[in-house]
Amino acid sequence: ASNRLGGMVQTDYSNGYIIEEGPDSLIARKAGGTKLIKEVGLEDQLVRNHMGRSYILAKDKLYPMPGGAIMGIPTKLAPFATTGLFSPLGKLRASFDLVLPRSTGDEDQSLGHFFRRRLGNEVVDNLIEPLLS
8 A cells, every 4th residue: 555646556767767666476385586585675575465365356346366276377177167257258268278279389479369369358357467467
């Protein structure tokens, strides 16, 4: 929280550069991230998730992170199929990932393009993009 409009999110224009500032997060299970925070002296500013649950805000409602999602990428079918985070149509579209052929690998593509092609817009917009952006 902050006493200014926009909270922690702001844009700084400095020496011809645009610097986007805001809260960042890391996966505490990865020891390298917490080690780096300690090394640069920011450990006292770390806010931990003591509840052990993560939520996604979509369609003006909080949804629990589907079990088995790693960085927003679904790895287990049952939690993904039962979450209210996606519509039945969005779930159907995402299931195409199981039958879509692999890309040829000849062209570079962004993560967004890759996941939209594999899982559809709804999964990217509601789950993957909020976590990877």
